[in-house]
Amino acid sequence: MARLELDSVTKRFGDGGDAVVAVDDVTVEVPDGEFLVLVGPSGCGKSTTLRMIAGLETVTDGEIRLDGSRINDQPPAQRDIAMVFQSYALYPHMTVRENMRFGLEESTDLPADEQNDRVESTAEMLDITELLDRKPGELSGGQRQRVALGRAIVRDPAAFLMDEPLSNLDAKLRSEMRTELQQLQADLDTTTVYVTHDQTEAMTMGDRIAILDGGELQQVATPLEAYHRPANRFVAGFIGEPSMNFVPAAVEGGALTARRATAGDAFRYPLPAAAADAVDDGTDVTLGIRPEDIVVDAVDVDPDHAFEATVEVVEPTGSENVVHVELAAGPSVVATVDGLQQVRAGETVSVGIPGDAVHLFDARSGSALHSRSLDSVDLESRRVRP
Numbered sequence: 324m325a326r327l328e329l330d331s332v333t334k335r336f337g338d339g340g341d342a343v344v345a346v347d348d349v350t351v352e353v354p355d356g357e358f359l360v361l362v363g364p365s366g367c368g369k370s371t372t373l374r375m376i377a378g379l380e381t382v383t384d385g386e387i388r389l390d391g392s393r394i395n396d397q398p399p400a401q402r403d404i405a406m407v408f409q410s411y412a413l414y415p416h417m418t419v420r421e422n423m424r425f426g427l428e429e430s431t432d433l434p435a436d437e438q439n440d441r442v443e444s445t446a447e448m449l450d451i452t453e454l455l456d457r458k459p460g461e462l463s464g465g466q467r468q469r470v471a472l473g474r475a476i477v478r479d480p481a482a483f484l485m486d487e488p489l490s491n492l493d494a495k496l497r498s499e500m501r502t503e504l505q506q507l508q509a510d511l512d513t514t515t516v517y518v519t520h521d522q523t524e525a526m527t528m529g530d531r532i533a534i535l536d537g538g539e540l541q542q543v544a545t546p547l548e549a550y551h552r553p554a555n556r557f558v559a560g561f562i563g564e565p566s567m568n569f570v571p572a573a574v575e576g577g578a579l580t581a582r583r584a585t586a587g588d589a590f591r592y593p594l595p596a597a598a599a600d601a602v603d604d605g606t607d608v609t610l611g612i613r614p615e616d617i618v619v620d621a622v623d624v625d626p627d628h629a630f631e632a633t634v635e636v637v638e639p640t641g642s643e644n645v646v647h648v649e650l651a652a653g654p655s656v657v658a659t660v661d662g663l664q665q666v667r668a669g670e671t672v673s674v675g676i677p678g679d680a681v682h683l684f685d686a687r688s689g690s691a692l693h694s695r696s697l698d699s700v701d702l703e704s705r706r707v708r709p
């Protein structure tokens with residue numbers, strides 16, 4: 324068990340004009356027992372961050388500490404940290420038992436019978452006892468994944484590092500392993516840093532998520548904070564599927580207006596007081612609205628916030644319909660509605676954008692200026708009763 328700290332950690336590859344800053348001044352603290360997910364698009368610096376924590380990559384600037392002690396210069400084998408790779412990295416010529424024991428032999432000086440006991444009990448925990456005498460070539464992808472996890476768990480390290488460990492599995496197995504990994508981590512209570520580019524994995528697995536873009540940390544928050552109170556437009560767009568809708572607009576007299584290329588009425592959206600207070604007249608902003616907050620067939624929405632629109636495409640997923648609409652006043656947005664709601668392409672509908680659900684971002688910097696209100700959502704009435 325351990326607290327892991329990254330303090331202004333930077334990684335530069337190469338020198339001078341050709342240098343690539345893969346990780347840029349990242350500071351984050353992972354408390355003992357936390358499951359932190361590092362998430363971001365390809366090339367954002369996730370793997371490099373993880374590899375620096377593991378000791379597989381040097382740190383250019385800053386400090387990495389485990390339980391308060393600097394580990395920058397410790398060789399990987401001396402760091403009490405176990406890593407699980409996307410490729411599993413199992414030795415093909417060794418049996419599962421030998422693969423699991425190997426990590427233990429490398430990192431501890433436990434007597435042989437204790438090593439065997441640990442391998443056996445970890446195998447039992449992961450339900451792979453019957454595979455112990457097989458070689459990796461004789462296992463399915465999911466089974467190999469369990470062995471790779473077992474090899475990390477058997478060491479009983481201070482922290483686990485996992486680099487996209489589920490990405491080689493099919494969708495169904497991935498979702499099963501996601502649940503299993505969460506349960507396992509909760510049982511073991513071991514500090515874990517988990518890297519993924521998949522925002523669903525981040526949302527569903529992390530105690531907290533750290534969102535990276537271009538090597539820079541954008542936000543560290545619980546999944547729901549990142550979803551409802553994104554620090555900036557990047558986070559708002561990255562977390563959530565389908566993505567948040569964005570409409571570039573100007574603030575004029577307490578309302579948003581968006582110019583349109585063609586003739587006709589421009590989009591005008593009167594801001595509720597809390598949102599209007601957060602922005603200055605004459606500034607350029609981006610309106611953000613989540614697909615599930617948009618109401619299609621807006622009978623109950625206040626007329627100022629309801630717009631005539633044409634349905635362009637309907638994508639049924641079964642549980643919901645993803646509806647692409649074009650407002651008569653210009654912008655196109657994506658809404659999600661109940662799967663049984665009858666909406667058809669070509670229909671004219673009334674689309675509501677409720678005032679308490681809007682987000683506003685600075686057009687230039689992308690910083691959040693106003694986040695949706697959760698005040699009108701009666702969370703208590705939605706509590707599950709025992």
Ligand code: ATP
Nearest residue numbers: 336343344345364365366367368369370371372520
């Ligand atoms: P992915 O999800 O595609 O694995 P990532 O977020 O893990 O991406 P990194 O692998 O950490 O990203 O890479 C971050 C940046 O650093 C990228 O621009 C990459 O090209 C660069 N980079 C990584 N390793 C090296 C290296 N050894 N030499 C030079 N540049 C590198």
